[in-house]
Amino acid sequence: MILDDFVVFDERGLYCKYGNFYLDPVQPVQNAVISHAHADHAVAGNAVVYCTAATAAFMQLRYAKNAGRVFNIMPYSDSVTLNGVLLTFIPAGHMLGSAQILMQYNNSSYLYTGDYKLQADATCEPIEWVNADVLITESTFADPAVTHPDxxxxxxxxxxxxxxxxxxxxxxxxxxxxxxxxxxxxxxxxxxxxxxxxxxxxxxxxxxxxxxxxxxxxxxxxxxxxxxxxxxxxxxxxxxxxxxxxxxxxxxxxxxxQVNMQDTLFISDHPDWHDILEAVKRVQPTQIWTLHGDGKHLKDHFAGNIFVKILG
CATH class of the missing domain: 3.40.50 (Rossmann fold)
Structure with missing residues (x-):
């Protein structure tokens, strides 16, 4: 059974009370599961950090001794159990070391994408796909009007x-x-x-x-x-x-x-509308929870077919 409160926002970020950890917390916490090393997802000062080796290297370069007290390095496809929640790190394709976090608990699965990208990129691991009951997707460009060029x-x-x-x-x-x-x-x-x-x-x-x-x-x-x-x-x-x-x-x-109209360079490391629809097709969720953007277009698009909840 999908738990409606499996992850919720509080003042420190996206919290999973069942596993007692935060996903990409915005303030230092005891247990931080970090999807990638961009500063809006990886803050300094966490006590215990779970992340990939590349994410740890970037955090340690940026934050030095304040990067985190203990780092648990998670190779892709390896799993760890936190208070009964099984976590597996899946390549997200966003940047080097970026990961989606597959969370399994009480026979239900939740896939937190973090930031992700479907476009080819020789400087990072390509995105991989797993099935999940709930797709917790970023929705930065979740608008049918947005299509990223080649x-x-x-x-x-x-x-x-x-x-x-x-x-x-x-x-x-x-x-x-x-x-x-x-x-x-x-x-x-x-x-x-x-x-x-x-x-x-x-x-x-x-x-x-x-x-x-x-x-x-x-x-x-x-x-x-x-x-x-x-x-x-x-x-x-x-x-x-x-x-x-x-x-x-x-x-x-x-x-x-874009700083001038004569010469523009539209290169994004996030999914556009069609990419998000492809993610839904690949993950095959029964519910979609949206983050970091406006989920209303997805809610309208999947009305009557897939339940869409806007987390924030």
């Missing part, structure tokens, strides 16, 4: 830009994916990376995932128009809003983060 086609747009490019992107996950895509599909470009990104790239390389060809940024290089692409995190990108001699682009699935 990322390769988006990257190939850069071939037509002969100016140097300042490319804004989130430092972890997106930057490495962009660097690899540029190396493969705009190989005449020279990728330069911000000093905040190079340590993250080193973790990727250590774990066997190449972010492609790149160099550490050198200010002198950008004085020459040699088709450089300088990948920078958002705070640096925003501070150079008056930069001259470069084309400014920000890589995102959000339209409001």
């Amino acid at each position: 990322p390769v086609a988006e990257i190939r747009k850069l071939n037509d830009i002969k100016l140097n490019i300042m490319l804004g992107a989130y430092g972890l996950g997106k930057s490495q994916r962009l660097s690899r895509l540029i190396s493969e599909h705009a190989p005449q470009k020279t990728v330069l990376v911000h000093h905040r990104i190079t340590p993250l790239n080193a973790v990727y390389e250590k774990l066997g995932y190449s972010p492609g060809n790149y160099q550490p940024y050198n200010r002198k290089l950008m004085k020459n128009q040699l088709e450089y692409v300088y990948i920078v995190p958002p705070f640096t990108f925003d501070s150079y809003y008056r930069a001259t001699g470069v084309k400014r682009l920000f890589a995102s699935g959000w339209k409001n983060l």
Whole structure:
């Protein structure tokens, strides 16, 4: 029997009282099950953390001694039982080390997706599918009007830009994916990376995932128009809003983060509407619970067929 209160939100995040753990808590907790290392899912200061090896490495790089008191490293497909709830980590395809969490309790199964992506990405493990009674899915772009374009086609747009490019992107996950895509599909470009990104790239390389060809940024290089692409995190990108001699682009699935109408770069690491429908098809749930977005479109779409609950 599906338990309606299997997971609920409180001030510290999404809580499973049956297993006494939080999924991606927003404040430090005793038992934290972390889906991936982005800062809005992986906070510092938890007592006991369950996550993949890559997620632990990124958290320890970012938070050092405050990353967490005890790390329990979960290989994909391995399981652990917390107070009667069996947890299994399944690749989510969002970024290196990202995981969906399959939770089994009293003959019912609940799949927490975390953030996930169906598009191919050579810098992380591809998404895998399991069946579950309840699909607890992110709904960031759960809107029939949202369709993400082919990322390769988006990257190939850069071939037509002969100016140097300042490319804004989130430092972890997106930057490495962009660097690899540029190396493969705009190989005449020279990728330069911000000093905040190079340590993250080193973790990727250590774990066997190449972010492609790149160099550490050198200010002198950008004085020459040699088709450089300088990948920078958002705070640096925003501070150079008056930069001259470069084309400014920000890589995102959000339209409001595109900085000019002439040259856009829509590359998202989240599922669009059709991807979420594909996830439902693959997981075959009897219920869908939505997170991190607006679930009303899914509720309307599946009305009379699959029960949809909007958690938050």
